[in-house]
Amino acid sequence: MEPLILASSSPRRKELLQLLQIPFLVIVSDVDETLPNHISPEEAVTNLALLKASAVSSTNPGSCVIGADTVVVSGSRILGKPADRQEAKEMLLSLSGRKHQVLTGVCIKNHEKEKIFYERTEVTFWDLTEDQIDSYLDTGEPFDKAGAYGIQGFGSLLVKEIHGDYFAVVGLPVSRLSRELQNFL
Numbered sequence: 007m008e009p010l011i012l013a014s015s016s017p018r019r020k021e022l023l024q025l026l027q028i029p030f031l032v033i034v035s036d037v038d039e040t041l042p043n044h045i046s047p048e049e050a051v052t053n054l055a056l057l058k059a060s061a062v063s064s065t066n067p068g069s070c071v072i073g074a075d076t077v078v079v080s081g082s083r084i085l086g087k088p089a090d091r092q093e094a095k096e097m098l099l100s101l102s103g104r105k106h107q108v109l110t111g112v113c114i115k116n117h118e119k120e121k122i123f124y125e126r127t128e129v130t131f132w133d134l135t136e137d138q139i140d141s142y143l144d145t146g147e148p149f150d151k152a153g154a155y156g157i158q159g160f161g162s163l164l165v166k167e168i169h170g171d172y173f174a175v176v177g178l179p180v181s182r183l184s185r186e187l188q189n190f191l
């Protein structure tokens with residue numbers, strides 16, 4: 007079997023991929039994640055997953071590379087990682103008391119083919135007071151996460167309901183990925 011590489015700097019993705027019980031290396035790509043205007047969220051996560059996998063695949067042509075990208079979609083807005091506390095607060099205020107979607111795109115790629123897919127999970131937040139949002143921001147958790155929250159951490163307390171794959175919200179739909187990998191290899 008080709009060596010497996012996870013093209014991600016995310017400790018969550020590394021931990022989740024370990025659930026598959028296949029050996030792999032982590033090699034981080036340096037990809038510009040700026041999204042073009044008017045791109046759909048589905049295109050955004052699949053394009054970025056492909057970009058991340060391709061960057062690592064080009065220097066490791068004998069390997070099978072996995073790239074992934076997660077965004078939060080609230081109404082017509084695509085929320086990535088907040089730039090600062092102010093933006094994180096705005097994101098959380100906009101998610102309060104509402105349903106949003108989390109999209110995670112995944113790309114599996116080797117030198118001759120690629121498989122790209124995405125998972126969509128619907129998440130509903132409780133109504134949040136400004137005080138609740140401020141104390142959540144104080145945990146420091148929001149800043150490296152799409153939509154400014156982590157469902158796996160203190161952010162779990164913000165979530166009223168979830169429909170779909172929990173692990174896709176955390177950053178990697180492991181169960182689907184395991185099946186796609188079996189078909190790919």
Ligand SMILES: Cc1cn([C@H]2C[C@H](O)[C@@H](COP(=O)(O)OP(=O)(O)OP(=O)(O)O)O2)c(=O)[nH]c1=O
Binds near residue numbers: 074075078158
């Ligand atoms: C919504 C949500 C996102 N996230 C994380 C998953 C992703 O790591 C991050 C979204 O940013 P991404 O750009 O998808 O990933 P990343 O920059 O962390 O890692 P890399 O590009 O190197 O693979 O948000 C959570 O951990 N929990 C959550 O509940």
